[in-house]
Amino acid sequence: MNEVSAMLYIAGGLMLGLGALGAAVGVGVLSSKVLEGAARQPELVPMLTSKFFMFMGIVDAVPMIAVGMGLYVLFGVA
Template sequence: MENIALYAEIAKFTVIAAGLLIGLGALGTAIGFAILGGKFIEGSARQPELTPMLQTKMFIVAGLLDAVPIIGVAIALLLIFANPFLSAIAG
């Protein structure tokens, strides 16, 4: 019976950790995109002739910025579906 309670406790904290990973990753990315877009528009307004170069660099940084929530989702899925902490109580 205590193994079931321990399993439920680990599953509970795993779901909380997965939610925090996904939520905070999305929040950080949203803030990053807001800053990136604002600086891009500001730079384009100051020097319109540099807009194509700035746009290329903006998309490169946006692609790198997207990696953060994707990695967070991958780790969250690992924790949910292949939880390494449950092996401690299985054996």
């Protein structure tokens, strides 16, 4: 393995790991707030659920892009 592809593997690993970290923190904060809201006002649960999925997708977007790019670097380029 030459130096360039070693660097690419490190880059892909960093992208995957840091992306997972960001998504974990973001989705964790989001879902704790959703649970809090649902406990306070149970009649809002259907609205909260649909909004939760939408915002989870949006929070997930940038980490997921990083995961996609990271996997592309690992398997497509390196």
